[in-house]
Amino acid sequence: MANYSGHAVVVEGLRVRRGARVVLRDIGFSVPPGSITGLLGPSGCGKTTLMRSVVGVQIVEAGTVTVLGQPAGSAVLRDKIGYATQNPSVYADLTVAESLRYFASILRAPAGDVSRVIDEVGLGTHADHIVGELSGGQLSRASLAVALLGRPELLVLDEPTVGLDPVLREELWALFRRLADRGVTLLVSSHVMDEAARCERLLLMRGGLILADDTPATLRTMTGADDLEQAFLRLVRQQEALA
Amino acid sequence: MNVTFALVTARRILTQLRHDHRTVAMMVLVPTLLMVLLRFVFNTEQAFSAAAPALLAVFPFAIMFIVTSITTLRERTTATLERLMTLPIGKLDLLFGYAIAFGLVAMAQVVVAVGVSLAWLGLEIDGSIWLLVLIAVLDALLGTALGLLASAFARTEFQAVQFMPAIVMPQVLLCGLFAPRESMTPVLEWLSNVMPLSYAVEALESTTRSNELGGTLVRDLVIVAGSAVLALILGAATLRRRTP
Numbered sequence: 317m318a319n320y321s322g323h324a325v326v327v328e329g330l331r332v333r334r335g336a337r338v339v340l341r342d343i344g345f346s347v348p349p350g351s352i353t354g355l356l357g358p359s360g361c362g363k364t365t366l367m368r369s370v371v372g373v374q375i376v377e378a379g380t381v382t383v384l385g386q387p388a389g390s391a392v393l394r395d396k397i398g399y400a401t402q403n404p405s406v407y408a409d410l411t412v413a414e415s416l417r418y419f420a421s422i423l424r425a426p427a428g429d430v431s432r433v434i435d436e437v438g439l440g441t442h443a444d445h446i447v448g449e450l451s452g453g454q455l456s457r458a459s460l461a462v463a464l465l466g467r468p469e470l471l472v473l474d475e476p477t478v479g480l481d482p483v484l485r486e487e488l489w490a491l492f493r494r495l496a497d498r499g500v501t502l503l504v505s506s507h508v509m510d511e512a513a514r515c516e517r518l519l520l521m522r523g524g525l526i527l528a529d530d531t532p533a534t535l536r537t538m539t540g541a542d543d544l545e546q547a548f549l550r551l552v553r554q555q556e557a558l559a
Numbered sequence: 560m561n562v563t564f565a566l567v568t569a570r571r572i573l574t575q576l577r578h579d580h581r582t583v584a585m586m587v588l589v590p591t592l593l594m595v596l597l598r599f600v601f602n603t604e605q606a607f608s609a610a611a612p613a614l615l616a617v618f619p620f621a622i623m624f625i626v627t628s629i630t631t632l633r634e635r636t637t638a639t640l641e642r643l644m645t646l647p648i649g650k651l652d653l654l655f656g657y658a659i660a661f662g663l664v665a666m667a668q669v670v671v672a673v674g675v676s677l678a679w680l681g682l683e684i685d686g687s688i689w690l691l692v693l694i695a696v697l698d699a700l701l702g703t704a705l706g707l708l709a710s711a712f713a714r715t716e717f718q719a720v721q722f723m724p725a726i727v728m729p730q731v732l733l734c735g736l737f738a739p740r741e742s743m744t745p746v747l748e749w750l751s752n753v754m755p756l757s758y759a760v761e762a763l764e765s766t767t768r769s770n771e772l773g774g775t776l777v778r779d780l781v782i783v784a785g786s787a788v789l790a791l792i793l794g795a796a797t798l799r800r801r802t803p
Binding site for chain 2 (some may be wrong): 334335372374405406407410414418419421423424
């Protein structure tokens with residue numbers, strides 16, 4: 317499906333300033349196609365800003381972001397990237413199906429797509445419920461469903477599993493895996509470390525920097541920690557010792 | 560500019576409204592109820608007939624301004640606008656979608672207000688009823704377009720509500736409703752001349768007085784429609800795909 321060579325996302329020397337604060341400090345990394353890359357780090361470390369830069373809605377100060385072979389934000393990318401913001405972005409005063417139908421027509425997605433994505437996020441019994449009356453977890457799944465419309469080649473999902481019970485989280489990760497197996501590239505942020513193990517690659521962020529960019533297994537061996545939470549803490553200490 | 564995107568956006572906004580019965584009822588009925596109130600305030604059909612045309616311009620203008628500025632601000636502050644800006648829809652498609660949806664609501668609003676005023680309140684007009692409706696709808700669209708533009712300068716709904724007295728009221732005070740524009744001091748008359756509502760009121764008054772489609776009336780219509788289009792284009796310029 318990809319008509320570009322190499323990586324799905326390439327970030328080089330990316331610096332983003334919001335007001336007086338430098339949120340991303342000249343970071344670089346790349347994301348292989350057809351993989352799940354986890355973006356982990358504490359709240360406020362720059363995860364959302366990084367995702368916004370990849371989607372092309374963030375004003376950047378320096379550096380380049382290349383997505384599917386095009387500069388981030390290019391018009392040709394607009395029906396190739398599925399993006400779910402951290403705050404659910406669906407119309408609260410429409411039903412789930414009505415809201416999705418609107419986004420589907422903007423994406424020129426086929427007619428059956430709305431019911432497909434509703435089933436994929438497990439909202440089949442709530443299709444005709446008003447979005448504003450859904451629970452927090454249902455709401456974020458409705459927002460995730462929009463990102464799945466059409467045939468996105470890259471999914472940028474900002475904390476898609478917040479507020480979900482373990483069963484639903486399991487189902488969504490199984491869905492992400494199926495999508496990756498089909499060749500879709502996923503960039504998924506989370507601040508829950510136990511989700512990290514499900515990713516092929518991890519980007520650990522802190523204070524606008526990338527502390528580590530590796531597979532979960534390598535991170536464990538590298539730091540000598542059993543779980544990723546410990547691995548993260550050790551990396552933070554190493555960085556502080558260096559500074 | 561993609562007509563399909565504008566139309567599906569208009570349908571989406573109207574569907575949102577359809578779920579909110581109270582808002583629809585108020586948007587359609589409040590101007591009419593105000594006209595009824597005004598009729599009894601004046602207490603004579605002649606006095607009402609003299610003031611009514613101006614108010615047929617003022618009420619839809621003010622109501623559409625506030626409804627639109629709040630609705631678009633909501634789209635800006637919730638993440639839906641950010642999401643739309645990552646999708647293939649153009650900025651003008653989105654704004655024209657808003658204009659079409661609220662234009663239709665404005666039409667319902669104006670038809671009911673004009674109908675009730677003519678049937679029961681003793682409004683007499685010499686010109687064409689359809690021309691009267693057209694001017695009032697254009698005027699409501701002007702309110703919609705200015706509301707869209709104003710929402711770009713508000714961060715919160717409290718601020719958006721304050722734009723109503725700040726942007727709508729000066730136009731109402733200077734449009735010729737309270738004092739003839741010619742009798743104002745030069746500064747105020749000049750201000751009145753650059754405010755689009757003045758031309759809507761002038762057009763409505765001339766339609767009620769005479770049946771002829773004169774040059775002044777055509778000029779007034781062009782000014783009102785042109786201001787609405789200009790406000791929409793400026794509004795599109797305030798929508799940004801990339802934000803800080």
